[in-house]
Amino acid sequence: GAGVSQTPSNKVTEKGKYVELRCDPISGHTALYWYRQSLGQGPEFLIYFQGTGAADDSGLPNDRFFAVRPEGSVSTLKIQRTERGDSAVYLCASSLTSGGETQYFGPGTRLLVL
Amino acid sequence: AQSVTQLGSHVSVSEGALVLLRCNYSSSVPPYLFWYVQYPNQGLQLLLKYTTGATLVKGINGFEAEFKKSETSFHLTKPSAHMSDAAEYFCAVSDHGRGKLIFGQGTELSVKP
Numbered sequence: 354g355a356g357v358s359q360t361p362s363n364k365v366t367e368k369g370k371y372v373e374l375r376c377d378p379i380s381g382h383t384a385l386y387w388y389r390q391s392l393g394q395g396p397e398f399l400i401y402f403q404g405t406g407a408a409d410d411s412g413l414p415n416d417r418f419f420a421v422r423p424e425g426s427v428s429t430l431k432i433q434r435t436e437r438g439d440s441a442v443y444l445c446a447s448s449l450t451s452g453g454e455t456q457y458f459g460p461g462t463r464l465l466v467l
Numbered sequence: 468a469q470s471v472t473q474l475g476s477h478v479s480v481s482e483g484a485l486v487l488l489r490c491n492y493s494s495s496v497p498p499y500l501f502w503y504v505q506y507p508n509q510g511l512q513l514l515l516k517y518t519t520g521a522t523l524v525k526g527i528n529g530f531e532a533e534f535k536k537s538e539t540s541f542h543l544t545k546p547s548a549h550m551s552d553a554a555e556y557f558c559a560v561s562d563h564g565r566g567k568l569i570f571g572q573g574t575e576l577s578v579k580p
Contacts, residue, residue, distance in 0.1 A: 386567065453566070
């Protein structure tokens, strides 16, 4: 079956602009996670959803970052007033539940802020 | 707070040699432990995971890892390296039942012919 998909695969934007990154999880997976991976680093947790609600948003770096999952499936990560430091690969993962189940990762969106 | 330390940002082995990638974790609750592999320009793929039960865990592509609570370690091994094993490897920990993964900084494995 289809895995986790993310769009766009690459995004180039200018400092100060708004961007949206989309994640389509595996069908039937109730938990969805966002991570950010900077060059040469491991992924860093941002936020995760159980169903439609954000169960843990402790990793969001500041209030410029926001994520939604209105129907409990597709999720959008939104970044306002982008900064050069936001440049990274944004990874999405999904799992059947949030209780320690295996997380399946998408290929990521590479964001470059000029 | 949980944390993961991977010793060695870069490991180089010869084809056919033993692969040993080190991972130590810190957790105040029984951890779930994971190893993921990332090939260039691809997403993370699960190699293996430990949740409960048997401490020696076998994964895909001939890899295995042993959970040692007394040493707070979860080292990844493979008896004989293959050229196709060259990739970035990440160790991760999660709280039992909490979901989010805390990753180490990664170890890049190079395999020499």
